[in-house]
Amino acid sequence: MLDQRRICPSILAADFAHLGDQVAAVMDAGARVIHVDVMDGHFVPPISIGAAVTKSLDEQVHGAGGWLDVHLMIERPERHVAEFAEAGADSISVHFEATPNIHFALKAVREAGCHAGLALNPGTPVAAVDALHGSFDHLLCMTVNPGWGGQKWIPESNERIDTLRSLLPADVPIQVDGGVDADTTAPAVTSGAGLLVAGSSVFGADDPGAAYRRLAQAAGAT
Numbered sequence: 001m002l003d004q005r006r007i008c009p010s011i012l013a014a015d016f017a018h019l020g021d022q023v024a025a026v027m028d029a030g031a032r033v034i035h036v037d038v039m040d041g042h043f044v045p046p047i048s049i050g051a052a053v054t055k056s057l058d059e060q061v062h063g064a065g066g067w068l069d070v071h072l073m074i075e076r077p078e079r080h081v082a083e084f085a086e087a088g089a090d091s092i093s094v095h096f097e098a099t100p101n102i103h104f105a106l107k108a109v110r111e112a113g114c115h116a117g118l119a120l121n122p123g124t125p126v127a128a129v130d131a132l133h134g135s136f137d138h139l140l141c142m143t144v145n146p147g148w149g150g151q152k153w154i155p156e157s158n159e160r161i162d163t164l165r166s167l168l169p170a171d172v173p174i175q176v177d178g179g180v181d182a183d184t185t186a187p188a189v190t191s192g193a194g195l196l197v198a199g200s201s202v203f204g205a206d207d208p209g210a211a212y213r214r215l216a217q218a219a220g221a222t
Contacts (some may be wrong), residue, residue, distance in 0.1 A: 153179030
């Protein structure tokens with residue numbers, strides 16, 4: 001699923017009173033990767049959602065042929081991997097900065113039967129991937145500082161994506177998260193991103209399905 005270019009709508013920006021309807025709208029429009037941002041109030045200041053919300057989407061997303069992409073913005077993520085895998089996660093991304101045991105955390109994701117993502121904050125040197133080759137299945141490059149939706153894309157991110165693309169094997173997708181909109185989508189793809197997480201620009205629109213389709217077209221996404 002993650003080998004193809006895709007827009008990944010993030011439910012962080014959804015209206016949780018109508019979450020099922022909003023997820024249905026973007027999936028009806030063609031979305032297949034639904035992104036779940038998990039925040040703990042420690043690694044990042046806000047608190048968002050947990051495994052119960054992930055589980056609530058399991059049947060709906062998988063029943064429509066979709067994929068649940070969980071992004072753990074939490075301290076010591078290795079302690080919670082199994083819980084999210086049991087809730088239906090297909091991929092789980094853990095932050096390089098969130099644990100002293102990043103190899104162990106990535107190994108735990110794979111052992112739980114999930115696709116392992118390594119997430120890097122904007123201030124983390126790209127060289128962090130050097131010692132981790134082969135330990136992760138996709139690289140999540142944060143293009144804003146993690147924790148808040150609606151932020152603007154950090155301009156230096158395109159150069160960073162380009163550098164990461166040169167460092168990673170061709171079969172390791174690069175995902176970007178933060179500030180993805182009609183203006184930033186095409187340059188991100190040109191730099192080497194294949195998976196683009198979009199929250200406010202999709203679920204903040206009056207018609208999330210139409211907003212998804214516009215971004216997918218701009219990205220040349222499946």
